[in-house]
Amino acid sequence: MDYFQYKDNQLFCENVPVSEIAQQIGTPVYIYSTATFQSHYKKVAEAFAELNPLICYSVKGCGNINICRLLAEMGSGFDVVSGGELYRVLQAGGKANKVVYAGVGKTDEEIRQAIEAGIAYFNIESEAELTNLSSIAAQMVRQVQAALRVNPDVDPKTHRHTTTGKKETKFGVDLERALKVFEEFGHDDHIKLNGIHLHIGSPVNTVEPYIRAIKKTLVFIDELRDKGFPIETLNIGGGFGADYSTGEAPVAADYATAIIPLLRDKKLKLILEPGRSISGNAGILVTKVLYMKQGGNKTFAVVDGAMNDLIRPALYDAFHFIWPIRTKNNFAITDRNNTVEMPGVQKMDVVGPVCETGDFLARDRLLPPLQRDDLLSVFTAGAYGFAMSSQYNSRPRAAEVLVEGDSFRVIRRRECYEDLISLEKE
Numbered sequence: 001m002d003y004f005q006y007k008d009n010q011l012f013c014e015n016v017p018v019s020e021i022a023q024q025i026g027t028p029v030y031i032y033s034t035a036t037f038q039s040h041y042k043k044v045a046e047a048f049a050e051l052n053p054l055i056c057y058s059v060k061g062c063g064n065i066n067i068c069r070l071l072a073e074m075g076s077g078f079d080v081v082s083g084g085e086l087y088r089v090l091q092a093g094g095k096a097n098k099v100v101y102a103g104v105g106k107t108d109e110e111i112r113q114a115i116e117a118g119i120a121y122f123n124i125e126s127e128a129e130l131t132n133l134s135s136i137a138a139q140m141v142r143q144v145q146a147a148l149r150v151n152p153d154v155d156p157k158t159h160r161h162t163t164t165g166k167k168e169t170k171f172g173v174d175l176e177r178a179l180k181v182f183e184e185f186g187h188d189d190h191i192k193l194n195g196i197h198l199h200i201g202s203p204v205n206t207v208e209p210y211i212r213a214i215k216k217t218l219v220f221i222d223e224l225r226d227k228g229f230p231i232e233t234l235n236i237g238g239g240f241g242a243d244y245s246t247g248e249a250p251v252a253a254d255y256a257t258a259i260i261p262l263l264r265d266k267k268l269k270l271i272l273e274p275g276r277s278i279s280g281n282a283g284i285l286v287t288k289v290l291y292m293k294q295g296g297n298k299t300f301a302v303v304d305g306a307m308n309d310l311i312r313p314a315l316y317d318a319f320h321f322i323w324p325i326r327t328k329n330n331f332a333i334t335d336r337n338n339t340v341e342m343p344g345v346q347k348m349d350v351v352g353p354v355c356e357t358g359d360f361l362a363r364d365r366l367l368p369p370l371q372r373d374d375l376l377s378v379f380t381a382g383a384y385g386f387a388m389s390s391q392y393n394s395r396p397r398a399a400e401v402l403v404e405g406d407s408f409r410v411i412r413r414r415e416c417y418e419d420l421i422s423l424e425k426e
Helices: 018-025 034-047 065-073 083-091 108-117 127-139 175-185 208-226 252-263 276-282 312-316 417-424
Strands: 004-007 010-013 029-033 054-058 077-080 099-101 121-124 144-151 191-197 233-235 269-272 283-295 298-303 322-324 346-351 360-367 375-378 399-404 407-412
Touching (some): 010 018, 018 283, 018 375, 018 399, 029 034, 034 054, 034 065, 034 276, 034 399, 083 099, 099 108, 121 127, 121 233, 191 208, 208 233, 208 252, 276 283, 322 360
Parallel strands (some): 191 233
Antiparallel strands (some): 004 010, 029 283, 283 298, 283 375, 322 375
């Protein structure tokens, strides 16, 4: 699952006590495991090796350039959704010809930046975008490769904010319209429209939605080929799950076992865009208890981590397992599940200092008795954790730390008050 494990009732990241990092760096702090990133990437690569895919790590989930560099050194490509993400990848040593670029609102400046860099594919979201891309490529006297993002109208049964493969989303083109798009742009002088892109949502914790989406899309690809459109590439996107609870998500081999037979002998170059499945369990957020408070029948643990540090619970009602960094024998855990059945636990809300009722990391959670200065680990925080953090309430953003074996280093320093106003000074 990952390299965050309890030894002698103390949480370690690889071989480093988490308490040691918190003591030196302070809290809140994001802590990442090098070995977990490497292990999860290798599992995806090995599972799909038969199809020799281009694996494009999704930068939006966890985009620190030190982590992008780590994955680039392993041969990873990258899925980007903005000019800033492309800049990160290039600064990290990523290869532009292994970059795919998605997003419904690419600006002209971002498109030019990507063409100049020489990215592999634009994932196209609309007819208007194709028109604009062709115009810009013509001005630059370049030809670009593109994949049309199609919506197979498959419901992945995830949160409504992260369902992206239905007809009624802002992403992509429904299958009924997609043929007309190819008839209009399939022989464009400046766009080589030779790919299909899917992304049905995230996290998708069953393989069945992928099977349905790919089967529908393969029928469409056959139709396109029959009409003379040479489809060379199928990008099935990302969305593979991560274990927010122990055993919640299929492993990479489970997805591959279901998907490979569908694509074997189809003469398609496969692109994958895993993000959460690689980074989710590779990171934790460590936060400190400031106060214990009683409010009516409720108990609150007020901590120094807040919704501006980890917004997923407030935004998605997301579950993150939380447990103290140090425990006693009677509170030792083996699984990270929603309900911890053991004597002595207490039901409480874990809340932050931000002035919003929605500022919580957990509600009605069973935890051991807590007191001021106790350290808590918020697990599976490596995806959409720091990446979605903000300076709301003028709170400096947390530090990021990367552990490798017996050592650790700060890969993003904690912000200070001067950072909050540095861009506002005349």
